[in-house]
Amino acid sequence: MEKLQRQHVNQGKSIKCLREEWPFWFDELGMSVHFKELTGIDLKKTFTRNSLSYFEEESMFFHVEDRFLAEEVQLEQVPLTPAVIVCGQSCYSSKRYMLSLDQNLINTNISSFISALCLMFRSYCFNIYYPSELASTLEFLQRCFFSINPEKGTKVQNKNSKRPLNLNPRVLTLIQELSDHEWR
Incomplete structure (x- = not known):
């Protein structure tokens, strides 16, 4: 056939x-x-894996066994910042996710990686700064994937002071490289 x-x-x-x-x-x-x-490529998995691996950000995920119930998650080991809890070995192939905020389970039955990532991102509307180890990834998602480009300010806090940065330099460089690539 x-x-x-x-x-x-x-x-x-x-x-x-x-x-x-x-x-x-x-x-x-x-x-x-x-x-x-035809190609041997699963576009969704490849795109997700490559876009996140550019920043090497596995720290945005907390893994538990796929059969874990919400009550079995050891929340004291989950970061205080918004975190996607992956029920399974890989965030790219899991069938169930949870969302934690301040070590509280906010949603325990998220069915797709994209939904989990979007819910995690939405939780930053509660006036939370991006954690420094995820700042580049989250600001890139904010500006390039979600098209949220504030005139000033960012959710990234300057490491040397409590003031937010104007724009994360790593993100600015990547955006410029992508823009240059689009016109070639």
Whole structure:
């Protein structure tokens, strides 16, 4: 069947025709599976892993066994800052996540990594500064993925004083590199 599908694509059949013959290709799961079969790449996992590994930020996650119940999480070991608790070995393949804030479980049944990351990010609306070890990653997400670009200020606190920085230099450099790359 896969050969027949590829044959139809390679023959230049119209999208309308392909959609009529292979409708599952055009929903998220079908397109993801087909793309992975052709390329060997799971785009969601690869994108997430690579975007976070640029900053080497595993510290934003706290791992527990996938079968853990909320009551079994040892909250005294979880950071005070907003943290995604990954129920499983990998934040990229887990099926369940939790969110902790000030070592309190805020949400114990989050079904996707993106939802967990967004919930963690939203928790910073409670007037919390980004932790210094995650500052670059979180500010990059804020400015580039969530398009939140305040005229002044940041949620990153200057290490040498209690004042916030204007813009994290690492994030500024990355944004400039990405902008330069887009125009090449």
